[in-house]
Amino acid sequence: MSSTATPVAHSAPEPASAGTESAPGTTTSGTAVAAVPGTDVPAPGAGPGTAAPAATGAAGAAPAGRRGATDYADYRLVPARHPWRWVGTAVVGLGVAGIAWSLATNPRWEWGVVAQWFTAQSIVNGLLETLKLTAISGALGFILGFVLALMRLSASPLLVSVSWTFSWIFRSTPLLVQMLLWYNLGYLYEKISLGIPFTDVRFFEAQTTTLISQFAAAVLGLTLNQAAYSAEIIRGGILSVDQGQLEAAAALGIPAWRRSTRIVLPQAMRAILPTAFNEVIGLVKGTSIVYVLAYSELFYTVQVIYNRTQQVLPLLLVATLWYVVITSVLSVFQYYIERHYSKGAVRTVPLTPLQKARKFLATHAPATRETAQERGTR
Amino acid sequence: MTTSVRPATGAREALETTRGLVEITKVRKSFGSTEVLKGITLSVEPGGVAVIVGPSGSGKSTLLRTINHLEKVDAGFIAIDGTVVGYEVRGQRLHELREKEILKQRTEIGMVFQNFNLFPHLTALENVTEAPVVAPRAGKPRLSKAEARERGLELLDRVGLKDRAGAYPRQLSGGQQQRVAIAQALALDPKILLFDEPTSALDPELVNEVLDVIRGLAKSGTTLIIVTHEMGFARDVADTVVFMDQGQIVEQGTPQEIFTSPREERTRSFFSKVIEPAFNI
Numbered sequence A: 001m002s003s004t005a006t007p008v009a010h011s012a013p014e015p016a017s018a019g020t021e022s023a024p025g026t027t028t029s030g031t032a033v034a035a036v037p038g039t040d041v042p043a044p045g046a047g048p049g050t051a052a053p054a055a056t057g058a059a060g061a062a063p064a065g066r067r068g069a070t071d072y073a074d075y076r077l078v079p080a081r082h083p084w085r086w087v088g089t090a091v092v093g094l095g096v097a098g099i100a101w102s103l104a105t106n107p108r109w110e111w112g113v114v115a116q117w118f119t120a121q122s123i124v125n126g127l128l129e130t131l132k133l134t135a136i137s138g139a140l141g142f143i144l145g146f147v148l149a150l151m152r153l154s155a156s157p158l159l160v161s162v163s164w165t166f167s168w169i170f171r172s173t174p175l176l177v178q179m180l181l182w183y184n185l186g187y188l189y190e191k192i193s194l195g196i197p198f199t200d201v202r203f204f205e206a207q208t209t210t211l212i213s214q215f216a217a218a219v220l221g222l223t224l225n226q227a228a229y230s231a232e233i234i235r236g237g238i239l240s241v242d243q244g245q246l247e248a249a250a251a252l253g254i255p256a257w258r259r260s261t262r263i264v265l266p267q268a269m270r271a272i273l274p275t276a277f278n279e280v281i282g283l284v285k286g287t288s289i290v291y292v293l294a295y296s297e298l299f300y301t302v303q304v305i306y307n308r309t310q311q312v313l314p315l316l317l318v319a320t321l322w323y324v325v326i327t328s329v330l331s332v333f334q335y336y337i338e339r340h341y342s343k344g345a346v347r348t349v350p351l352t353p354l355q356k357a358r359k360f361l362a363t364h365a366p367a368t369r370e371t372a373q374e375r376g377t378r
Numbered sequence B: 001m002t003t004s005v006r007p008a009t010g011a012r013e014a015l016e017t018t019r020g021l022v023e024i025t026k027v028r029k030s031f032g033s034t035e036v037l038k039g040i041t042l043s044v045e046p047g048g049v050a051v052i053v054g055p056s057g058s059g060k061s062t063l064l065r066t067i068n069h070l071e072k073v074d075a076g077f078i079a080i081d082g083t084v085v086g087y088e089v090r091g092q093r094l095h096e097l098r099e100k101e102i103l104k105q106r107t108e109i110g111m112v113f114q115n116f117n118l119f120p121h122l123t124a125l126e127n128v129t130e131a132p133v134v135a136p137r138a139g140k141p142r143l144s145k146a147e148a149r150e151r152g153l154e155l156l157d158r159v160g161l162k163d164r165a166g167a168y169p170r171q172l173s174g175g176q177q178q179r180v181a182i183a184q185a186l187a188l189d190p191k192i193l194l195f196d197e198p199t200s201a202l203d204p205e206l207v208n209e210v211l212d213v214i215r216g217l218a219k220s221g222t223t224l225i226i227v228t229h230e231m232g233f234a235r236d237v238a239d240t241v242v243f244m245d246q247g248q249i250v251e252q253g254t255p256q257e258i259f260t261s262p263r264e265e266r267t268r269s270f271f272s273k274v275i276e277p278a279f280n281i
Helices: A002-011 A015-019 A022-035 A048-061 A083-105 A111-118 A121-153 A157-172 A175-183 A214-239 A243-251 A256-293 A298-309 A312-341 A353-364 A366-377 B010-014 B060-067 B099-106 B124-134 B145-158 B174-186 B204-218 B231-237 B255-260 B265-274
Strands: A191-195 A202-207 B022-031 B034-044 B049-053 B075-080 B087-090 B093-096 B109-112 B192-196 B223-227 B240-245 B248-253
Touching (some): A121 A157, A121 A298, A121 A312, A243 B099, A256 A298, B060 B223, B124 B145, B124 B174, B145 B174, B174 B204, B240 B265
Parallel strands (some): B049 B223, B049 B240
Antiparallel strands (some): B022 B034
């Protein structure tokens, strides 16, 4: 009996619920009427004497603040102010403006020369060579790195030690030395042949110097070096995936290769991608090291030109600007690729910059602001 | 000590009875110097429902994981419908099977994990359709993508989640995720389903939606082996309750025998701790 009476006594001193919240009010009153014929029954409530008059008084014109606590629900929200943020913004803005001004007005930057060379045929050719080297050695490096990472994670002690040794050698020797070593391989070994060791069987044989051109030496050096680093990046990514995932896949009978490529790798990608893009961006600029082989990529081309024209800084600026362009494009790729692999990992996929801009415009449009104000003054 | 779990009702006996006989014989397993399973012998009839209960660390989960060869046994063997799991009998020796053969055997044994272990980068439907398309199956062809999709939707419907087919696991509640995991295990049409504490990672209010799905499966003729701490559910659904402690089966019997009149003192003291007094009324 008391359990049915308590909600009635509780709702009675709440004036708003009687009038506005009709749905729960009617259901409780329906049962209350059945259980409580008169109004004098709810004795177990806290204030039996006051509860009944308060309820009848509420039906008249009781203000909301009668219970002591003010109702703030309709007040307008005012965001906190951050004056120091504005000061900081002003200081940084001033600094940036100063740098921009000096760049624009200092004649020694020789922007005219930069513009003249920026799209010159020889520079564009050099740029294409740089892109070619990056693409080929990046792709080969990561493929080899993936294989090395799988070897390192395999159960076979031989594969583990081969992979470890590879990474150890190529990470502990300077890239410059590796590069020169590959290019001068002909000095160490005149001929390169493929056959069965310690017999006279040869399937293939060639002069080393004809086999290893500048391009081949450059790709070889960059690829092997890149593979050593990316193996570790990919291994780290694979290790970051929960062991339960492999177990679940194995329990479902999914074959080993499919477990790696479909289950583990896509999840590992989230850990791999940021570092991998670091590597690729590093590689773009790292290709400039092949100037030691007199290979005419972007940086070597620029050097050749300024040795002739003596316009050193403007031409270095030309190369720099191109590296900035490539890196910027790669960063955009990175953003979208990371976004692709974030599906499932976050509840909602982050917005693209375009979507963000649209949303900003939509929420800050004058029309919606008015409705917000209306709500505030209502 | 071998007691068989028999299908309790007549309806179950009408179903084909050669599918899903599990025989565990003298199984031992150690991790380092700790012996987790000390000679387990247990037999579950086709279509039977065995519920394994016992304190943490008693070897329940390990026993379950030996059944689909996720853990190799050190001694003893497990047979499903007379075929040894993970090994091939040649003369007087058990030769370890190659990966592909083990995978084939596993497609006959579905497993549902405590932490769901759904693939977070795949949608609910993709989770369910992945294995039937790629897993090598014993005596059955792989499904085409379209077939798998149709079957996947059917299974998601069966666990009440057809409308969430496109959702990623992280967008689902724990109970929903576990129901997807059950659909995933069912997609290979297994003879046997293993449940490793399927409700232990769930909020109390979500437990029942998962248990209801498992209750439905108990009547389907699939052999179920369930490790759980839900005693009310165990009493409800089990043909046989197996009480394990310290790597051994202490006793087994019908729910009535084990819960209301256990023979062993160890069983009695365990239940006096885990079952709320109200339950025994």
